[in-house]
Amino acid sequence: MAAGRLPAGVLSFKQFMHRQKVLSLYRKILRVIYQIPNEGDKQYLKNWAREEFKRNKNATNEDVVRMMFTHGNLQLKELEKMLQLTK
Template sequence: MAGKITPTLSLKQFMMRKQVLGLYRSILRTIREVPGEKNKKELKDWVRADFRSNMHVIDENAVKVLLQHGKTFQEELRRSLSMSR
């Protein structure tokens, strides 16, 4: 039985992967606060699709830009949630 061969990540790549996964989890936790199950599902689906579509990006600068976009999205979502309360 042949196993799946995964490339070894450099320390920098490993740390960036950790940041990406942390942001992903944090965004999903923020989405839990969104009112309405339909809204939550739409946001979750959109975030999952967005992260999946960028899963194969390996350029460090491109990943940093995507991380910043994700952080900005999360901040805007949090701001919208706090204003709606």
């Protein structure tokens, strides 16, 4: 193993923190989705969120990950606004 390199499958601290932030965002999105009263909309949005996160799970470019995270937070805010309109 070369100096400064981690064994395969071991995350660096930075990668670990990115993963934790992404998981936190995913959970927040799901919490909002579960509050949506219409079951059809709820299922559609749950599938949408799952597919978006699954599709992008292998992104490693730090700038791309940061951009996707920002976009995901904006989408979370939109979901929260939509939920407030239904109440």
